[in-house]
Amino acid sequence: MPGRPARAAKKVAESGVQRCVNSACGATYGLRERIYLCPRCGETLEIECQLPRPKSPDSLRRSWAASANSKLPRDLSGVWRYHAMLPFDEDAPLVTLFEGNTPIFHAPRSAEYCGLSDLRLKHQGYNPTGSFKDTGMAAAMTQAVISGARTAICASTGNTAASLAAYAARARMQAVILLPHGQVSSSKLAQSLDYGALVLEIDGNFDACMRLVQELGDDPSIYVANSINPFRIEGQKTVAFELMEQCLWQVPHHVVVPGGNMGNSTALGKGFQELLDLGLIDRLPRLSVIQAEGAAPVAHLFAKLTPKQRKDFENLPEKLEPVQNPQTLATAIKIGAPVSWKKALRAVLRSGGKVITVSEQEIADAKAMIGRDSIGCEPASATTVAGTKKLVAAGHIGRKDDVIAVLTGHALKDPDYMIRYHEGKLASPAAAGDASGAPKPIAGAFQNAPQRVAATKAAILASLERQR
Ligand code: F0G
Numbered sequence: 001m002p003g004r005p006a007r008a009a010k011k012v013a014e015s016g017v018q019r020c021v022n023s024a025c026g027a028t029y030g031l032r033e034r035i036y037l038c039p040r041c042g043e044t045l046e047i048e049c050q051l052p053r054p055k056s057p058d059s060l061r062r063s064w065a066a067s068a069n070s071k072l073p074r075d076l077s078g079v080w081r082y083h084a085m086l087p088f089d090e091d092a093p094l095v096t097l098f099e100g101n102t103p104i105f106h107a108p109r110s111a112e113y114c115g116l117s118d119l120r121l122k123h124q125g126y127n128p129t130g131s132f133k134d135t136g137m138a139a140a141m142t143q144a145v146i147s148g149a150r151t152a153i154c155a156s157t158g159n160t161a162a163s164l165a166a167y168a169a170r171a172r173m174q175a176v177i178l179l180p181h182g183q184v185s186s187s188k189l190a191q192s193l194d195y196g197a198l199v200l201e202i203d204g205n206f207d208a209c210m211r212l213v214q215e216l217g218d219d220p221s222i223y224v225a226n227s228i229n230p231f232r233i234e235g236q237k238t239v240a241f242e243l244m245e246q247c248l249w250q251v252p253h254h255v256v257v258p259g260g261n262m263g264n265s266t267a268l269g270k271g272f273q274e275l276l277d278l279g280l281i282d283r284l285p286r287l288s289v290i291q292a293e294g295a296a297p298v299a300h301l302f303a304k305l306t307p308k309q310r311k312d313f314e315n316l317p318e319k320l321e322p323v324q325n326p327q328t329l330a331t332a333i334k335i336g337a338p339v340s341w342k343k344a345l346r347a348v349l350r351s352g353g354k355v356i357t358v359s360e361q362e363i364a365d366a367k368a369m370i371g372r373d374s375i376g377c378e379p380a381s382a383t384t385v386a387g388t389k390k391l392v393a394a395g396h397i398g399r400k401d402d403v404i405a406v407l408t409g410h411a412l413k414d415p416d417y418m419i420r421y422h423e424g425k426l427a428s429p430a431a432a433g434d435a436s437g438a439p440k441p442i443a444g445a446f447q448n449a450p451q452r453v454a455a456t457k458a459a460i461l462a463s464l465e466r467q468r
Contacts, residue, residue: 080138296357
């Protein structure tokens with residue numbers, strides 16, 4: 001039941017399959033099988049569920065519009081009100097913290113900064129644990145309950161951890177979290193501790209944690225909650241449905257997202273594709289993914305693709321060259337070997353989007369600009385505005401195009417970064433190959449350091465005057 005911890009393991013709908021994304025393999029498996037990679041070829045899996053067959057696209061739109069006004073517990077979740085699009089039975093024991101239903105803001109200052117006449121920001125940081133992970137976690141934890149799992153595990157740069165910790169607690173399941181020691185913001189770490197997860201700090205980076213999770217996932221008692229789990233993607237794809245409803249079904253020209261492990265871009269791509277398949281939209285928005293310069297394996301691959309490969313996206317290169325020692329202050333996306341790269345790259349190419357990089361300076365200034373729009377976000381999310389600015393300058397995004405950038409995490413996820421930026425103390429990590437190894441100071445264009453003033457009216461008025 002929505003809003004309550006689910007107790008019993010129940011049956012899962014068999015109205016779908018898990019399909020290997022490697023087109024040369026294409027093996028299918030039942031939804032009940034607890035697997036994360038294709039046992040036959042090792043590729044990632046994708047869920048193919050039977051989509052509803054509405055009388056007309058309008059009838060489905062109308063039923064969703066009605067659910068948005070419903071007070072039924074299931075409809076209060078921005079994931080579960082799209083239940084018909086998800087691989088779960090009517091009586092599935094839905095786990096929810098009332099995720100989704102996140103706002104879209106107009107961001108006039110950021111628009112001007114990017115050279116656009118308008119820019120909208122869909123803020124996934126307004127989810128229960130402050131990041132976009134919650135929509136996917138609602139689905140993954142529901143599936144974990146159905147499969148009878150007692151322990152759920154994830155590798156994380158912090159947000160998946162906080163989300164898993166919260167949703168596992170709601171489902172009365174043990175949560176085990178593998179974090180790269182010393183590389184996670186204190187806010188995210190604090191959340192996981194507070195929700196009662198077992199937090200294991202690993203001597204190694206995110207990619208090392210992710211490898212360990214994949215090994216541990218072989219143990220039948222352990223349920224993997226990273227986005228390698230295709231049920232996570234199912235929950236996250238609902239963001240595309242919600243976004244289109246909020247846009248009154250006018251397809252934006254571009255949707256821009258950050259890229260780390262590439263689950264988010266995979267999920268949005270799948271969501272838009274399903275809307276297209278159902279005739280609810282008549283074209284795909286161009287989906288572009290932005291990576292931080294020091295952690296950009298997919299952008300590197302994208303830049304090397306030939307025009308033929310960009311069109312033939314079913315036959316992408318077999319392997320991605322990982323970044324061995326990824327570096328960025330946007331710690332959420334400090335990832336060198338993303339697990340969902342192929343699914344994400346396919347979605348980008350199918351839509352006519354791009355995968356590009358932005359520098360630490362560009363991320364930091366874009367983030368401050370989003371703050372000036374009274375919106376705010378965590379550093380990884382600001383890659384989207386930094387990337388949009390670059391894509392406008394390069395002519396890929398037209399100045400009058402309708403653009404939605406997806407902000408993935410709340411500003412308070414990383415207050416330390418914000419304070420260091422505004423006090424002029426932020427320094428980007430040394431780039432790979434930089435022999436000096438010295439961090440490079442970031443001179444924030446929109447710095448706003450706190451000022452120490454004497455406790456007098458005159459001193460305060462003088463400060464005010466200086467800022468006017
Ligand atoms: N933005 C934020 C705030 C994130 O936390 C992440 C990923 C991303 C963007 C990238 O999304 O991985 O789906 O491409 N965070 C993961 C974590 C890795 O462990 O919290 P992605």
